[in-house]
Amino acid sequence: MGDRVGDVRDDALLTIGAFAARARLSAKALRLYDRLGLLAPALVDEATGYRYYRAGQVERARLVALLRRLDMPLARIAEVVHADCDRSAGLLDAYWADVEARVAGQRTLVEYLRGRLTGKDSDVYGKFVVETVDVPGQVVITETRHTLADELPQWIGASLERLEEAARSCGGVTASPFVVYHADVSAESDGPAEACVPVADEAAARAWCEERGRARQTRVRAEPAGRLAYTRITKAQVAYPQILAAFGAVEEWIAAQGLTVTGPCREVYFADWEAAGPQDPVCDVAFPVR
Known part of the structure; x- marks a missing residue:
């Protein structure tokens, strides 16, 4: 049959x-x-x-x-039905991984919004573990851009990739890359945001910026030593606006501890983004404090 x-x-x-x-x-x-x-x-x-x-x-x-x-989506169905068996199964797996990542992020957002709507923000914030860490001074090569929230993920990935490539030709990357928010980035506010990669050779980095970094206003600066209050979040929690819950948790903890914020907030990316799953820790949401 x-x-x-x-x-x-x-x-x-x-x-x-x-x-x-x-x-x-x-x-x-x-x-x-x-x-x-x-x-x-x-x-x-x-x-x-x-x-x-x-x-x-x-x-x-x-x-x-x-x-x-x-x-x-019909366009992705077309890819699946026109592929051979092994590739079609891989396309299905890739689509479903995207769905699970989106749902995981939406679940975090629902919890955050429920807390906001019920006035129980602290119940949401309590799910985040906040700690402090002392970080040494470092030289960073940076790229700054005014960007809205929907453009931010693509820009972060592209800018950090560019800066890491530059850093490898300037003695190497010495610590995890991070993004500093000098003003709010949302659907209405465009920052700016500053992508930063710690680099080994300051002189080589400055020469690189002078020769090749002008188009994107790449520069080199010293990041001072200090203490960070931070919470570690998963890949699913990084997406906007659910990441706001992590920022809120750290700010509430800082206030409760009687600490003072001494600089702009940041996201420190310590894991391989592409290899990480939705529930894998990938990022520290942090504030400089004293």
Whole structure:
């Protein structure tokens, strides 16, 4: 029965109505799949415009319908159905990893918003462990940009990649990269934000900036030694606006400890972002304090 659907052979032609019944889809959905290149009829009668499908196409039709039940965008479904078996499974895994990351982030956001709406922010903040750490002075190569929240993730990734490449030619990267927020970055406020990579050779870094860094206003500066109050968060918690809960938790802890904030807040990225899963720790949300 491997080459048959019910008692109909795979190569048998079916009207769109009969095929839709077998595939458990509507004729409207089949027409949409045709327009998008997901499932074309085996034959279209030039005189009447009637569409005919082969019985063997039922499996693909059902596959498309099942992928739609995952809320997979049609463009990504097209990639899956046109790929070979191994690659199609990999594309499905990649899509589902994106879904899980998004849901994990939304779960964090829901908890944060529930606390805001009920006036129980402290219940949310209490889920974050805040500590302090002393950090040595360091020389950093930096890139600054005014950016809104929706543009921020892409810019952070690109700018840190550029700066790490520069640092490798200037004695190497000496510590975790970080992003400093000199003003609020949100849907309405554009910062600026400053991407920073600690570098080994200050003179080489200044020469690099003079020769190659002018287009992006890359510069070198000394970051003083000091103490940071920080909380460690997962990849899912980094996304805006759920990351606001982590910043709020650190600020509340600082106030409770009677400490004073001495500089702009920052995010310290200590893990391989691409390799990390949604629940893996990747970032410290921190404030300089005394």
